[in-house]
């Protein structure tokens with residue numbers, strides 16, 4: 105995927121601001137934060153919304169947004185949001201859940217074959233280009249929802265079924281814990 109032009113992306117991003125925030129630091133927990141996201145990952149998701157390969161229960165709102173975007177627009181929007189500085193998530197996270205989630209994030213749960221998230225998403229949750237998205241500061245509710253969708257097979261756009269394999273053995277409580285930890289980063 106070619107690198108885009110962030111200035112051109114900023115002009116086009118007015119169409120996204122109502123939900124994702126002008127700088128990608130969305131406030132509402134159902135709209136994912138895009139600031140500082142891995143640009144190749146943003147491009148991939150926009151392609152997946154265009155083709156409906158990402159068709160989890162909340163994806164429909166993005167089908168219409170992605171439909172008119174051509175390759176240049178996708179690359180420019182990705183470059184813009186990726187270049188924005190992520191702010192700390194203002195929503196409070198439960199301290200006990202955060203502590204439990206930190207253990208899962210860094211060490212997984214060996215007895216049930218849940219791998220450490222840090223192996224793919226990076227030790228500080230900042231993502232690893234080009235495949236692995238940033239999770240640090242993401243809304244806990246959004247993260248929990250996506251993990252449930254991966255587990256149920258409703259989100260099936262993960263390469264090599266990586267996230268479906270990770271989420272399939274996770275309990276709701278483990279999902280909420282790791283989501284609380286990520287929101288607190």
Ligand code: HEM
Nearest residue numbers: 119120123134135136146149150160162163165166169181
């Ligand atoms: C998800 C980009 C406009 C609502 C996403 C994702 C991207 C994106 C890259 C995936 C994020 C991730 O996987 O972490 C954009 C761009 C827009 C735009 C570039 C403008 C062209 C909007 C608008 C709304 C919206 C206007 C609200 C009306 C959502 C929702 C999701 C999402 C609800 C989660 C979808 C799901 O869970 O499948 N958007 N967006 N977006 N966006 Fe947008």
Ligand code: HEM
Nearest residue numbers: 219220221224235236237247250261262263266267270282
């Ligand atoms: C995507 C969480 C472990 C590879 C995601 C997403 C979440 C997540 C919430 C969606 C991000 C978004 O929509 O913005 C976690 C958690 C993990 C974990 C909590 C540990 C329990 C792993 C591991 C791998 C991995 C070990 C590699 C083997 C990926 C990939 C994607 C992804 C490739 C992108 C999927 C796509 O392109 O749509 N992860 N992850 N994750 N994760 Fe993980």
